[in-house]
Amino acid sequence: MFRPINGEDMTMIELDQKKRSGSYYTKPEIVSLILDILGYTSEKPLFEYSLLEPATGEGAFLVQVVERLIESYKRYHVVNTLFSNQDYSFHLLRNAICSIEVDSLKYEKLRKNIFETLNKYNIPQTLITRLLDQWLISTDFLRWNKPVVQTFDFVVGNPPYIRIENLNNIDDKHYRRVYPTLYDRADIYIAFIEHGLEMLSNKGVLSYICTDRFTKNRYGKEIRRYINGNYHVVHFVDIHNTQPFVDQVSAYPCIFTLQKGSEGISRTLKLNALSAKQLENARSYLLKGEEIVDQDFSSHTLKNWFIGSDPWVLNGERARELLHKIEQSYPLITEAPHNIHVGIGVATGANDIYLVKPNEVDLESDILLPIVTKDDIKTGQVDWSGKYVINPYKNDGSLVDLEKYPKLMKYLNMHQERLKARSTAKNSPSKWYKTIDRIYPERLSIPKLLIPDIKSKNLVVLDSGQYYPEHSLYYLTAGSWDIQALQALLSCSIVKFFIWSYATKMRGDYLRYQAQYLKKIRLPTDISIDEIDLLKMYYHSGNLEGIEKLAQKLYSLTDDEMNDIRDLVN
Template sequence: MVTQALFDVDEASPPVALQEAVRHGEIFTRRWVVELILDVVGYTADRDLAGLRLVEPACGQGAFLGPIVERLSRSCRAHGRSLADAAESIGALDLLGGNVELARALVRDRLLADGWEDAEVDTVVQDWVRQGDYLLTADGTAGADFVVGNPPYIRLEDVPDGRMAAYRSACPTMGGRADIYVGFYEIGLRSLKPGGKLGFICADRWMRNQYGRRLRQMVTQRYSMDLVLVMHDVDAFHDQVSAYPAITVIRNGAQGPAIAADSDREFGHVQAQDFLRWVADPRQRTIDATSFHAVRLPHWFPGEDSWPAASPARLAVLEDLSDRFRLLEDETTGTRVGIGVATGADKVFITEQPDLVEEDRLLPLAMVRDTTSGHLLWSGQYLVNPWNNAGGLVDLADYPRLRAYLTRNRATLQKRHIAIKQPERWYKTIDKVDPRLNTRPKLLVPDMKQVIHPVLDEGGLYPHHNLYFVVSDVWDLRVLGGLLLSRVAEAFVEAYAVKMRGGTLRFQAQYLRKIRVPDPAEIDEETGRALAEAFDRRDALAATEAALRAYGLTELPE
C-alpha cells in the first residue's frame, strides 16, 4: 500500500528535472499500432464499453485516447448508452499539465464531431483526463478491465531523489537501475480486475535483464502472459528511436496458452490486420507471413530467470523440449556445471615454473587457449594452490618455499578486495580449489565463442576461470559432449545469453544450465555412438543430426 507521504509531492507542478525527463521519455505511438493493441486486448466497439473501465496511465497528447474515445462513442451509440453512462469508463492520467490540456481538447473534438452535446462532453472530458503521477496515484486507476498505453521511457536515476524513493516504495518491482516503465507494468497489473488485460507497447528488455527479475516473478506467480509481439525494426512511433519495443498482453488470471510473434520492418497497418485475423482463429497454430511470424505456445516460460529470445518457431521448440526433458544440471545423473578458479591476481597465482614452490602446491591449469583446437593441449601453466584438501588455507609455516614466494608478492595480493575484506587470509584465491576437480573427467567450455565449444579433459587439469566445466556421475562425457556440440544445445544458450559485438556468445554457467538433455539411459546405442564420434571429430553438423534423433526432432527452426 502506498503511504500518504508519497502524495506530498506537488502533482500540479512536478520538479523541473522530472518534467524534462518525462518530455525526453515521451515517444508517440502511430495510430495503427494503437488500434492493434486495442484489438488484441478486446477493447472493441461491438462490446458494451460503457460498462467496462479502461485506464491509460500516461496519456501524453492523446495518441491512445483518440482511438479509445472513438470506439467508446460508437459502442455507446450501438448499445443505446449516453455519455453519462460512460462517466467512469475511462481513466487517463498524465504528469504534465500541458499534455492534459491537449488530450482533453482532442477528446472533446472527437466527441463533438460524433454528434454529442457540449454539456455532456464537457462533463466526461474533465472526469476522463486528469493530471497526476500514475505511479503515486491510488485514486482513479483501480478496478480496470483494460490498462493500455505506451509508458514513458525514463531511467530511474534521471528522476529527482525524493520522487525516486517514492517510486521505489510504491513499486517493489523497480529494483536496481530500472526504467520507470517497470513500475507502470506493476501498478497496471495490480489494478486489473480478474480477467482484465494490460496491453503495452514498451521496451522488452525487462524480459531478460536483471532489473526486470522482480517483474518477471510477479507475472509468473499471478498473471498470464498471453501475447508477445516483438517489433524491434517496425516503424511504430512518430520519432525514430532505439527502444527495442514489443507489444505485450498480460491477463489477470492463471497462465494459459501464449502467442509469441516477431515482425520485420515491413510490418504495418495491412500486416497488422492479417496478424489479427490469425490471432482470432485458434485452429491455426503457426503463421509464416512475409513480414511476421507467430506461433501459439501451450504456456509461457515459467520463472523469474531471463525469458528466452528467439524466433517464434524456435521458441515453440525450446518450450517443447523444456516440457519433455530435464535440465543439464541434474541430481539424478550427478551432473554439475561450474566455473574454473578465479584468483584475483593471475600474475602471482599462475606460473610456468614447475619448481617455483613445493610440488604439491602446484596444480596443472587448463587455460582457454589450451582448448582452441577442440582437443585439450596443455600449455604448461600451473596454479599456485594455497588450499588444502579439507577446503581450508594451508599453513604457510608448513611450506617454506610457498611462504617465501607469496610473501614476496604480499603487497600485490593485499590490494585485492578479497584480501581487504579478510586481511588475515591475504593469500587466498577468490575461489576455493576443489581438490577432486582436477582428477575428474570433465567437459570444458570456453566463456566467449561464436559457437559452443565443449572440449574433453580426461582428468589431470584444473580449469581457469574463463572456462566453465561439466562433470557427471552417469553420462559418457563424449556422448554428452556431442549433445553440447550440437546446434540444439547451442539454441538454448543463444535464446538466453548476452550476444556481444561480432556475434560472440557468453557461454556462462547460468546459460549452460538452461540446456535440456535427454535421459542418458534412453539414448539408443547407435545415436550415442554417433554423438560420441561426432564429438571426437569436432563435427557439429553430425552432432546436430544425432542430437535431433535423441531429442525426437526432425529439424531445428532458425
C-alpha cells in the first residue's frame, strides 16, 4: 500500500531530488477531493472508462484510482467469481488506466505500490502482473502519444513544476517546437496541461493540482488562450493559504477541472483550510452548487468565463463588473495622455559582488552608482544603506576595458570563478564580468516612484532622482503627471484593486507588484490643478481617507462601488 512520505524521516537528499524533479506528493485527502470532482467515483462502471495520469510518481493518485476501479468492478460483478476468469477480467480492465512515469526509480516504486494495492483484493498475481505491464509505462509524457492517437475519458494528476530553462537544450527546443503554449518563460507544467487536454475524449474531463501562476502572468498567455478557446472551466479552487502537499512547499497551488466545450457555469472557490469539514463543504459547492457560509470558504459562480488570453480574474461577478466599468472609461497608465514608463531595476546575477560600499572596497569612483533596494524603502521613504552598484558598461553599452580600471580588474578577478559560473557569463564567455541587465546611468537622475515586488498593500516611495533601482524594485516615471500627485493616487484602494485583480496572490494574501500588473493600472484623465494640489496635500499630511474620497470622484464611482472595492481589497 502506498505510504505518504513523512517529512520527519525524509533525508535532505530526497528533498533535493524532489526539488530538481519538480515533484511533490499530494496528500491523500486532496487526491480524494480531486477524484470526486473529476467524477471518477466507484458508483460508475469505471472499467468502461479510460483514465490517464501523467507524471505518476510513486502512486499518490494512482493508488486511489486503482482502489476506486476495483471497487467499481466488484459492484458490477458477482463477487465469488470476480477474478476466476483472468482473461475476462484482463479484457475488461486493460484499458481502464494508463500511467506515465519517466523516472526509473519512481517507476519501480510505483509498480510495487500498485502491486500491493491490487494484492489486497486477492487478485491472482499473474493477473496483477499482466495489468501492471499494460497500465504502467515508463517514458517521457511530453514525447508520448504525440501526435495524439489515443484519447481518454479522464486525465488527472499533479504535473511537475520545472522551469524550462532548467531543462537541457535538446528537450527545451523540442518541447517549445511541439507545444505552442510554452510561451515566454513558461514552466514545464504548461505543456502537461496542453498535452493532457488534447488527449481528452469528446466528453473527457481533466483535473490537475498545480501552481496557479499561469492564470494571470505573462507566460500563461498562450495556455489561457488555448483553454478559453476550446474548453470549459468547470471548477477552479484557490488553495494558496493551505498545504495540500506532504512536504512544506510554497507552490501557490490551485485545483482546476476542465472539460471539452465552452458552455456552462464555472464554480470558483477559495479554501483557507483543508479540514474534513472544509473538504466536504468544497464537494457540496463544487458538485451540487450548495452555498456554504464559512469564514474559511469563499465561492463564486461565473456565468461567463474569460476570452482569449485574458487573465483569469477569479474574484466573483461583482469584481469583474467593477473592473470592466473602470477599464472601459480610462486609459492604461502607459498610454496617452499619461505616458508613464514602468520598469524594473537592474539584475546583476551576484548582488553580493556588484553591490558595494566604497569605504569597504577600493574601486574607481566613476564606475559606481548609488543603488536603492527594497530594504532601503521599508519605512515609506528612502533610507539609503550607502551601497553602490558597479557599472561595468560604457555609455554605448559595451563593457569597460578592465586594463583601464586596475582596481576594478583586481576586484573582479578575485570573484572571477563565481562570475563566470553565472548563466549570463556562460552565454557570453568574453563578457564574463557583465551584469545580467545593462545599466543606463541616465536613469539615475530621473525622478521616479519605487515599488517593491511583494507587498500586502500599496507602497509607493518617491526618489527625486538620486538612486539607481535594484532588481527587487519596480519604478514608474512621471510621464505627464506631477510625480507627487501620482504617488498619492497610486496609494488608493482603486489602484490596489487593479493589482488585486490581475496579480498572482501569494501565501498570506501578499500581492506581486510586477511590471506586467502595474501596466494594467488605468488612470483618470480630467484632473484639475486644484485636484492635483489636493492629492499632494492629502498625501503629505497622511490623510489617506481624503485621497480615497478624491480618487472615488476622479474615477466617477458611486459610494456603493467604492465600498465594494475597499471591501474586496482590504
